[in-house]
Amino acid sequence: MEDPMAAIRETFFQECDEQLAELETGLIAMENGTAETETVNAVFRAVHSMKGGAGIFALDALVRFAHVFETALDKVRSGTLAATPAVLGVFLRAADVLADLVHAARENTSVDNARTATMVAEFDKINNDCETPSPAPAKTAPAAGSGLFEAALEEQNSAWEISFTPRAELYAKANETAIILRELRRLGEIDVRLDASCLPELSELDPEGAYLTWHIKLTSDCDEAAIRHVFEFVEDDCVLLITPPEPQGFVPGTVITGDNGFKFEFFPPPEDEEPAPEPEAAVPPPPREAPAAAKNPAVEVMAAKAESAAAVSATIRVDLDRVDRMIDLVGELVINEAMLSQRVLEAGIARASGVAMALEELEHLTREIQDSVMAIRAQPVRSVFQRMPRLVREVAAQTHKQVRLVTEGEGTEVDKTVIERIADPLTHMIRNAIDHGLESTERRIEIGKPAEGTVKLIALHRSGRIVLEVSDDGAGINRARVREKAVENGVIAADAQLSDDEIDNLIFLPGFSTAAKVSDISGRGVGMDVVRQSVAALGGRISITSRPGLGSTFTLSLPLTLAVLDGMVVSAHGHTLIIPLSAIVETLKPRAQDVFPLDHEINVLALRGGYVPMVDIANSLCYSESFIEPEQSVALLVEGEGGVRAVLLVDAIHGQRQVVIKSLEANYRAVPGIGAATVMGDGRVALILDVDAMVRNARSDAGRGAELAVTEAV
Amino acid sequence: MSTTVLTVDDSRAMRDMLRHSLAAAGFRVIQAEDGLHGLEMLESERPDVIVTDINMPRMDGFGFIEAVRRDDQRKAVPVLVLTTEVDVEKKNRARAAGATGWIVKPFDPVKLIEAIRRVSA
Numbered sequence: 001m002e003d004p005m006a007a008i009r010e011t012f013f014q015e016c017d018e019q020l021a022e023l024e025t026g027l028i029a030m031e032n033g034t035a036e037t038e039t040v041n042a043v044f045r046a047v048h049s050m051k052g053g054a055g056i057f058a059l060d061a062l063v064r065f066a067h068v069f070e071t072a073l074d075k076v077r078s079g080t081l082a083a084t085p086a087v088l089g090v091f092l093r094a095a096d097v098l099a100d101l102v103h104a105a106r107e108n109t110s111v112d113n114a115r116t117a118t119m120v121a122e123f124d125k126i127n128n129d130c131e132t133p134s135p136a137p138a139k140t141a142p143a144a145g146s147g148l149f150e151a152a153l154e155e156q157n158s159a160w161e162i163s164f165t166p167r168a169e170l171y172a173k174a175n176e177t178a179i180i181l182r183e184l185r186r187l188g189e190i191d192v193r194l195d196a197s198c199l200p201e202l203s204e205l206d207p208e209g210a211y212l213t214w215h216i217k218l219t220s221d222c223d224e225a226a227i228r229h230v231f232e233f234v235e236d237d238c239v240l241l242i243t244p245p246e247p248q249g250f251v252p253g254t255v256i257t258g259d260n261g262f263k264f265e266f267f268p269p270p271e272d273e274e275p276a277p278e279p280e281a282a283v284p285p286p287p288r289e290a291p292a293a294a295k296n297p298a299v300e301v302m303a304a305k306a307e308s309a310a311a312v313s314a315t316i317r318v319d320l321d322r323v324d325r326m327i328d329l330v331g332e333l334v335i336n337e338a339m340l341s342q343r344v345l346e347a348g349i350a351r352a353s354g355v356a357m358a359l360e361e362l363e364h365l366t367r368e369i370q371d372s373v374m375a376i377r378a379q380p381v382r383s384v385f386q387r388m389p390r391l392v393r394e395v396a397a398q399t400h401k402q403v404r405l406v407t408e409g410e411g412t413e414v415d416k417t418v419i420e421r422i423a424d425p426l427t428h429m430i431r432n433a434i435d436h437g438l439e440s441t442e443r444r445i446e447i448g449k450p451a452e453g454t455v456k457l458i459a460l461h462r463s464g465r466i467v468l469e470v471s472d473d474g475a476g477i478n479r480a481r482v483r484e485k486a487v488e489n490g491v492i493a494a495d496a497q498l499s500d501d502e503i504d505n506l507i508f509l510p511g512f513s514t515a516a517k518v519s520d521i522s523g524r525g526v527g528m529d530v531v532r533q534s535v536a537a538l539g540g541r542i543s544i545t546s547r548p549g550l551g552s553t554f555t556l557s558l559p560l561t562l563a564v565l566d567g568m569v570v571s572a573h574g575h576t577l578i579i580p581l582s583a584i585v586e587t588l589k590p591r592a593q594d595v596f597p598l599d600h601e602i603n604v605l606a607l608r609g610g611y612v613p614m615v616d617i618a619n620s621l622c623y624s625e626s627f628i629e630p631e632q633s634v635a636l637l638v639e640g641e642g643g644v645r646a647v648l649l650v651d652a653i654h655g656q657r658q659v660v661i662k663s664l665e666a667n668y669r670a671v672p673g674i675g676a677a678t679v680m681g682d683g684r685v686a687l688i689l690d691v692d693a694m695v696r697n698a699r700s701d702a703g704r705g706a707e708l709a710v711t712e713a714v
Numbered sequence: 715m716s717t718t719v720l721t722v723d724d725s726r727a728m729r730d731m732l733r734h735s736l737a738a739a740g741f742r743v744i745q746a747e748d749g750l751h752g753l754e755m756l757e758s759e760r761p762d763v764i765v766t767d768i769n770m771p772r773m774d775g776f777g778f779i780e781a782v783r784r785d786d787q788r789k790a791v792p793v794l795v796l797t798t799e800v801d802v803e804k805k806n807r808a809r810a811a812g813a814t815g816w817i818v819k820p821f822d823p824v825k826l827i828e829a830i831r832r833v834s835a
Contacts, residue, residue: 175833
């Protein structure tokens with residue numbers, strides 16, 4: 001088994017991530033003025049809890065910084081520090097520093113100490129600014145062993161005299177004299193005498209009162225601190241007198257009183273007192289029976305208050321593997337159900353028969369189960385959105401622009417695997433929007449726009465896909481420059497006729513960078529073409545629209561899940577294949593006069609003024625030696641990575657359906673040109689085409705096709 | 715029968731840590747995620763000792779301790795508070811609410827076990 005501490009450590013870091021997100025959300029709510037009291041508490045708790053956990057693992061840098069942060073937050077919570085925009089700005093930056101510290105602790109790397117130190121200095125400043133009624137200065141705990149009896153520390157093996165008179169509070173807090181005596185005995189030999197002289201008549205006795213005093217002679221060479229330690233929990237709820245062994249000659253009457261001014265009267269241990277009773281018997285157990293009706297009303301009120309909160313937190317944490325296994329099984333179920341339906345159909349059972357009807361019910365149920373299982377994996381995009389404010393702050397600082405991030409639709413749900421992979425493209429789009437989209441602050445003021453630029457991040461569901469939009473209110477795409485650049489880089493012909501939209505979308509082509517100089521921010525050596533590729537790998541699409549002077553909008557659309565896929569069922573030389581629907585642009589019937597041979601193997605299809613290479617699926621997958629006659633075939637215009645297109649030729653199209661994706665690598669091995677597999681209703685395996693590979697193949701066969709690609713895009 | 719300890723803490727890491735340390739010391743460990751959850755667990759469980767955090771959502775440690783102390787069936791259960799060295803004020807408030815004792819965070823398992831032993835019979 002793995003090291004339990006390593007697992008706890010991992011849990012701690014996971015929790016840190018959640019708390020950092022909560023911290024950021026809370027701080028932003030405070031900034032927007034939508035915070036409630038509970039928000040401030042939650043923010044405080046997040047930092048506090050990180051500090052606590054970091055303590056377990058001795059992550060000192062983290063503990064120290066969290067402590068400083070927490071101190072300031074506590075002041076806000078108690079109202080001694082006003083949450084002004086300036087203060088919140090410090091908090092937000094502190095949250096970033098905290099996140100870095102967590103990250104550094106997790107990866108065991110070093111952090112920018114200077115940054116942390118600057119942050120601490122800022123905290124010192126705001127802490128000092130509000131230094132008025134500092135709430136209860138942390139006076140050190142009644143330090144055991146310091147002061148009075150220091151001299152006694154050297155003491156040898158002789159008897160300490162301890163007089164111990166509990167007050168009722170001691171018992172009320174569930175402390176127990178017997179246990180304290182037991183603990184004392186661990187220090188050495190004890191001689192206990194009970195003074196019960198204050199015990200009233202039974203009729204007068206309050207069962208929860210305190211009437212007893214113990215006189216203890218402890219023979220031990222321990223120091224006073226050790227003795228005080230035994231009484232640590234009860235010190236304030238009793239009268240305690242500790243007299244060191246004789247030679248030191250401390251005056252009896254060194255009185256320690258409880259904090260409510262209880263007067264202590266020294267009681268000399270009577271010589272002929274009865275021996276101490278069994279300690280257990282010393283404290284009468286509260287004999288009162290709880291009346292049935294005594295269900296605590298206050299608790300109920302609290303419970304009722306918290307009910308709404310409870311509804312929110314009614315979640316369970318499940319290992320992802322289990323969910324995946326279930327999804328897999330439900331996939332099998334769907335396939336099985338389809339097979340059963342087909343068998344029933346083949347058996348010639350009438351559609352109106354009971355069997356067929358029951359089967360239909362089953363089909364509905366299966367679909368519903370499938371949807372529900374998929375919903376388990378679905379998560380709101382919030383977790384990704386929450387990372388963006390920090391990004392915006394950083395990029396804004398780097399570019400010296402003022403940026404406000406507006407987010408909408410954080411609750412939009414999408415499959416977990418998709419969520420994990422949208423963060424990168426989204427980051428890139430936002431960087432781009434701030435760096436290239438927004439004008440400089442001076443320029444904005446000059447043209448009469450608000451100095452603060454706005455970047456909007458929206459998530460929504462649209463026809464079974466999730467759509468993410470990043471828009472800015474900047475200058476829009478400079479089409480003249482984009483076009484000029486494209487011609488310069490040989491991406492398009494100098495005389496190419498392009499619509500505005502087409503020019504805008506040129507920025508997604510490989511080797512194209514809109515920035516005159518590659519800036520550190522959006523540049524990072526990655527162009528929008530890479531973003532487009534990673535999006536395409538997820539079965540998604542990305543596009544941009546732009547209005548001069550008003551801003552641009554990136555639109556990213558992705559499938560909701562990667563476990564099922566909408567596919568076109570086609571056949572090629574008797575084999576059933578699935579082509580992902582997201583890759584298909586259109587289907588067409590090629591005419592003989594549009595087909596031009598490039599060489600003996602490659603044909604291109606004239607399509608709206610451009611030429612697209614044609615791929616004979618059956619031939620390229622080696623199903624058949626010969627070539628299909630283009631006029632006899634059905635052609636599918638598909639788009640692969642980076643918007644490159646090809647026409648795939650198949651025998652026939654059998655319609656669309658949702659298929660459960662089964663990995664070929666996991667079950668067999670990787671096959672070039674095939675992305676995955678699925679099981680059809682008749683129980684046979686159908687392969688899912690890897691469109692990108694097909695297109696790439698066709699392109700390399702057809703020679704360099706950059707020009708083709710763009711002219712075709714027209 | 716082994717001593718049962720109820721831990722109340724909203725941090726998963728802290729819960730895991732408590733469970734790990736206490737189980738290793740032979741205690742039976744039951745866990746709640748906040749004060750209200752703790753009270754719910756007390757309806758069906760009778761722990762010998764309770765260890766609770768202070769800062770928690772829904773119901774904090776103070777509220778929890780007060781509720782335990784008001785419950786005639788449960789009020790004799792020792793409650794230890796997880797606190798930090800600097801939180802003297804918090805410690806005092808916890809005591810006022812009826813806490814039996816406290817454990818200073820970050821605790822090491824030895825101190826934790828020792829503190830529990832110090833309040834349990």
